Amino acid sequence: MEQQFDTSKLGMWLFIVTEILLFGGLFVGFGLMQHKYPGEFLEAHEHLKQDVFGMPFPLYGAINTIVLLISSWTMVMGVNAAQTNQQKKTVRYLVVTILLACVFLCIKYVEYAHKFHDGLLPGIFYAHQSEDLIKGTHGYATFFAFYFMMTGLHGIHVLVGIGLLSWLVMRARRGDFTSEYYTPVDLVGLYWHVVDMIWIYLFPLYYLIS
Amino acid sequence: MSTHTESHSQHSEAHAHHGGPKIYTANLFALLFLTIITVAAASFNFGSANVVIALAIATVKATLVAMFFMHLIWDKPVNSIIAIAGFLFLGIFLMFDFLDVTSRNVYPPRNLPNMENATPTPDSMNPLKTPAPRPLDPAPAKAEAPAKAEEHK
Numbered sequence: 001m002e003q004q005f006d007t008s009k010l011g012m013w014l015f016i017v018t019e020i021l022l023f024g025g026l027f028v029g030f031g032l033m034q035h036k037y038p039g040e041f042l043e044a045h046e047h048l049k050q051d052v053f054g055m056p057f058p059l060y061g062a063i064n065t066i067v068l069l070i071s072s073w074t075m076v077m078g079v080n081a082a083q084t085n086q087q088k089k090t091v092r093y094l095v096v097t098i099l100l101a102c103v104f105l106c107i108k109y110v111e112y113a114h115k116f117h118d119g120l121l122p123g124i125f126y127a128h129q130s131e132d133l134i135k136g137t138h139g140y141a142t143f144f145a146f147y148f149m150m151t152g153l154h155g156i157h158v159l160v161g162i163g164l165l166s167w168l169v170m171r172a173r174r175g176d177f178t179s180e181y182y183t184p185v186d187l188v189g190l191y192w193h194v195v196d197m198i199w200i201y202l203f204p205l206y207y208l209i210s
Numbered sequence: 211m212s213t214h215t216e217s218h219s220q221h222s223e224a225h226a227h228h229g230g231p232k233i234y235t236a237n238l239f240a241l242l243f244l245t246i247i248t249v250a251a252a253s254f255n256f257g258s259a260n261v262v263i264a265l266a267i268a269t270v271k272a273t274l275v276a277m278f279f280m281h282l283i284w285d286k287p288v289n290s291i292i293a294i295a296g297f298l299f300l301g302i303f304l305m306f307d308f309l310d311v312t313s314r315n316v317y318p319p320r321n322l323p324n325m326e327n328a329t330p331t332p333d334s335m336n337p338l339k340t341p342a343p344r345p346l347d348p349a350p351a352k353a354e355a356p357a358k359a360e361e362h363k
Binding site: 032058 | 229231234238261272
C-alpha cells in the first residue's frame with residue numbers, strides 16, 4: 001500500500017509538471033507580448049480594475065485570490081481529516097472547498113460579463129467602442145486574447161476540480177477513505193493546490209501591472 | 211471551525227504525516243499576508259523592478275503552497291526534485307526567450323564589420339520587434355492596424 005501510494009503521488013507530480021509547463025508556455029507568450037506592447041498592456045489592464053472608493057483597484061481579482069487561497073486551506077484540512085480518519089470532517093471540508101470554487105467561478109462570470117459587455121474580447125472579436133480602438137488595437141486585443149486564454153484555461157481547471165471534488169465527496173460519504181487509504185483525496189488535493197498556484201502567478205501578472 | 215488539533219502519536223498508520231491544522235492555518239495567513247504585500251507593492255513604482263518584485267513574491271507564495279499545502283517538505287525528496295525540475299526548465303525557457311527579445315539588434319557580430327551595408331532582415335519578418343527607425347529598413351507597414359480594427363467592429 002505504501003508503495004502504491006508513493007507511486008500514485010509520483011505520477012501526480014509528473015502530471016503537475018506538465019501543467020506547469022502548459023501554463024508556463026502561455027506565461028512566456030504573455031511576457032513576450034508585454035515586452036512588445038508595454039504601454040497598451042498597461043492601459044488594457046486598467047479595464048480589469050474596479051472603482052473602489054474612487055480608486056481603481058482589482059477588486060474581483062483580489063477577492064478571487066483570497067477565495068482560492070482559503071479553498072486551498074480547506075482542501076488541505078480535508079486531506080488532513082481523511083488522514084486522521086475523520087470522515088464527517090473530510091466531507092465538510094471538501095464541500096466547503098467546492099463552494100469556494102463556485103464562488104470563484106461566479107466572480108469570474110461577473111468579470112467576464114463586464115468584459116463581454118464592453119467588447120473587450122480576444123483577437124479579431126475585439127470591439128471596444130472608444131478612441132482606444134484606433135490608438136492600440138493590436139496591443140489591447142493581444143492582452144485580452146491572453147487574458148481570456150489563460151484565465152479561461154484556469155477556469156476550466158477549476159471546473160474539473162469541482163468535478164473531482166464532488167466525486168471525492170461522494171466517495172467520502174460512502175466511507176471509502178481511511179487513514180490507510182486516502183490516495184484520491186491526497187492527489188486531488190495536489191491538483192487543487194496547483195490550480196491555486198497558477199492563480200498566484202496570474203493575479204499579479206494580469207491585475208497588478210505597473 | 212474546530213480548533214481541535216490531532217495528536218499524531220495516536221494514529222500510527224502506514225503513512226507518516228507531519229503537517230497539521232496549525233501549520234496549515236499559519237501557512238494560509240502567511241499567504242494572505244503576502245497577497246496584501248503584492249497589492250501594496252503594485253501601488254508603488256519601482257520602475258523595471260516592478261515585475262521582478264511581483265514575480266518574486268508570487269514565487270515565495272508558490273513555494274509556501276508547495277512546501278506545506280502540497281506536503282513537499284515532509285515527502286520523499288523525489289517529488290521535490292520533479293517539481294523543482296519543472297520550474298527549472300520553465301526558468302530556462304523564460305530566460306532564453308527574454309535574452310533573445312531584449313538583445314535583438316544590440317550586439318552585431320564583431321567579425322562582420324560591414325553589417326551596416328548588408329541587407330538587414332526586414333522587420334516585417336521579425337514577429338517580436340516593432341519596426342525600428344533604421345535607414346535601410348523597409349517602410350513599416352503600420353497603416354493596416356486601424357483598418358483591420360474597423361473591419362471587426
